[in-house]
Amino acid sequence: MNYQRPDIPALAELEQLVRHVGEEASSWRRRSLKAEAELARSKDESGALGGPELIESRQRILGLEVENKDLRRRVDAARQKVAILVERLAFLERDTVDEAS
Secondary structure (H helix, E strand, O other): OOOOOOHHHHHHHHHHHHHHHHHHHHHHHHHHHHHHHHHHHHEOOOOOEOHHHHHHHHHHHHHHHHHHHHHHHHHHHHHHHHHHHHHHHHHHHHHHHHHHO
């Protein structure tokens, strides 16, 4: 008889979700650093933004805020999926221990 552990598929799915969340966070950080660098370059010596750069920067900020909101929603959805997988995994572990007893 060939026994296959029931938690292996759940662990694989959990690992994939965690990897995806890590990639999202890494991408988010790169975009943030890029936007901060662009903002720093657009400031004049007094620290204030000039004419067209100000409008462009504000538009960029609004776009980033929308993107940030979407990414937060996606991370929250991934977090919920991870919680469900953890619950399933805990159930499978309890079930496996009960069957072994």
